[in-house]
Amino acid sequence: MSGEPADADGRLGPGLLVLVVGPSGAGKDTLIAYARERLAGRPGLCFARRRITRPTDATENHVSLDEATFARELAQGRFPLHWRANGLSYALGEEVAQDIASGLIVVANGSRAAVAEARTRFARVKVVHVTAPPEQLAARIAARGRESAEEVLARLAREPALDAPPDLRILNVDAVDAAGERLTAFLRSLA
Template sequence: MNAIDRGGERKFDGGRLGPGVLVLVVGPSGAGKDTLIAYARERLAGRADICFARRRITRAVDATENHIAVDDDAFARAVAEGRYPLHWRANGLSYALGEEIVKEIAGGRIVVANGSRATIAEARLRFQNVKVVHVTAPPEVLAARIAARGRESGEEVLARLAREPMLAAPPELRILNVDAVDAAGERLAAFLRGL
């Protein structure tokens, strides 16, 4: 999928983006995906061949994730204009990877992104090389972590945990994130170093 500039709009011509690698870090809410991504970003700061995507989310910026807040109307316009190479809805919000990753992937870089299990198949259609890292934790750990964010009620936390889509194929790396951050984070960093 190659990007074409059409009067300031980015459209994709139907081919698959490459030759770089898109690493989707997926898993249930509360698994610690953002924490592990932040750990890997810090450890791999000197690697010019690895970059970390900032998602667009229809949620205000907070301390739990370094994302770009977009309102619903702007998000819908960007989707209609074909500006997001990958987008999805989950937990009542819209998420997307921004068009800047197109250049990184085209340049052969590794792009690491917090993704969604439900969008892996779509990612494989849009990108030549997709690697999946599945991060998870026991249900009681997930519930405690989600509740600690303070963004959802107890019922909303349970509803999040009930939406646990299965992976259609085994991931390239599975991380059970129950130990210290550096233990699980180093597994992710080591995986990225080896790509």
């Protein structure tokens, strides 16, 4: 990641990273897709595609990497932010650092466990915390068909705490457009 503009503390900037975080099944990808559609073509705003060590499917817009490729790209410094969760490796790609260096607002599906690290790597970070009641989370995770019942329970048991209150909380319990409009309005206010 050398050569990227940084602030006095060496953090990536001057752009803004908006991390959308919350438990599995909260609807983060759905709300991000909703906002991406509503804000298409808006200057200064882009949406990141995570790298994940899981095959692609219809439930998430990500770049699939095997563990060896992920480890190699990590060792090469291609990820401005990475984390492990639920037995998988996740990362934001080097285009995120480039977009941040260009002064853009980058919206990314992140992890509560990676927020503190994001604040050390990026000069400007906003956090959106999306959640839902446990029974809704369990039903949504199970509906994806990717995990066994035991894996669903393990995802629900994972509760990393945020290092500070989020900039926006969304309780995603109603129709997608209700929570989606809250995220969209928040992102509009930043641009």
